[in-house]
Amino acid sequence: MYYFLPAWYRGDQSWNSREQVWFRQSQHGFDDTINQVRMFTRSGQPSALLVPVYFPNLRHFAYQQGIYEVPRLAVFDYLQGIPADLPIVNLDYHDFAWPADANYVYNPFTVTVFSKDQRYAQLSMGPEGNLIVMDLFKNDQRYRQLDFDDRGFVSRVSEYNEQQQLVRQAYLDHLGNEQFYVAADGQVHIVGVAHLARHQGIYPDLRSLITEQFTQFVQEQIQPADLVVAAADPFHDQMLGQVIPNDQLVMSYFGDRAALTEPAEAALAQRAVLTIADSNYNQKRLEASGAKVLQLPPLDTRLSLGISNQERLLKIMLLIDGLSASALRVVLEIIMKTMNENELIDLTLLTFRGGQRQAEIEALVAELDERLALTDQYTFNQVEAAAAENQLADDLDAARENARKRDIHFVTVSAEPQLIQAIHTTRLLIDLSPHPDVFLQIAGISAGIPEILRAESLYVEDGKNGRLLQNVTTDLAPAIHFYLDGLKNWNTALVHAANKIADYTSGRIVKRLQAAIKEGR
Structure with a gap:
């Protein structure tokens, strides 16, 4: 049995789950645990969720993420005396x-x-x-x-x-x-x-009670052949190290969730039978700590080719997460100048972090539009992810009716289906952050979309399914022209992306992980 232990914490040093009130959600709705569970269940592996966090809306969340049928073992359900088979009653x-x-x-x-x-x-x-x-x-x-x-x-x-x-x-x-x-x-x-x-009768804090109950569960339920695949997070890593045997613990490192700067964090990575890295950055950090590392994408690829080659507009999607204000200014200036050369180029700014930077970007677009004095006039326009595709499809007609005015769009995505829909008509992805987003890279491979990066990645090969920039200032505009001036280079990237899809299917990822665990044990 594979037990997957997530890090679905709110980030305020409490045992509360991620914010579920819809207008306050600011985190990825998807992460490594969600997709690991999906891949293992698709591959027919016995799997369950082990949830230490207080999550009263766990069933709704599991349904949204497509893992509702996966068994859930919640520490708080036991502590609160809630039966596992309690039927759902809809409240009005x-x-x-x-x-x-x-x-x-x-x-x-x-x-x-x-x-x-x-x-x-x-x-x-x-x-x-x-x-x-x-x-x-x-x-x-x-x-x-x-x-x-x-x-x-x-x-x-x-x-x-x-x-x-x-x-x-x-x-x-x-x-x-x-x-x-x-x-x-x-x-x-x-x-x-x-x-x-x-x-x-009395515990010094909630952590003490949860640790005691978690220890009891591990001792009574987890068998020697079972494995716990845990999302690395400083909030619970100490508890995992105390309770789960080393040869049954696999640690998953996703994004910047675990810094590995504390000696205890590095020691836990060394003790685990295996660590999973989602990126080159995390792989290098884990190798430096002396851990056994396997780099795998946190989600699988499924052929879902985009239709950008059937669109009139040449749509660029730029991920702004991880870009400083000064870096974003440089990138936007280059792209806006490139757009000014071709009325068909359209730009959407993508974020996974809500509308935190909306006002900043709106002001930046207005400033650049005035300072650059380009032929076309550029304005900021926020659209919902669900409506992005339909709205962007009409942009060329609108631009011709209202000459010289062009929108720069802003889209917030919080779930995988939204991301797939948002990039469906995109011709080119750009992520110039120091640690490029793995979900966007895998989604791009699945849709056959090339991506421009400035940091090395296992999933994007320079000159094949994307370009790797040495200097953003001098290399970005030529890289954009490389994929938007005709279809030859874009089609080449599509072929390479299609070949990569076979490497990152659920079955292959699970087999590679199982082989690495067997070797480590």
């Missing part, structure tokens, strides 16, 4: 016991309930309209927050004082019975006596 907030004079006010983000002309409650929803959180108010001050489990019950109750400081956080079972609570000083008090009888 209209059925709650609201005051008789309750008035609902709707906006794209929340539902606010007013009573006696004062704010009574505020409800926040998930991407599919499921209820995530309810905040309750007195005198327009929040005094209580309810977290809803997607199976249809209140899972956690948080109490706040007048200074909006958290003073008590109670975790409930599916019947509303309190099982344990975290006090203002961080201590955990056990209240439920049935399934928690073996636990001591």
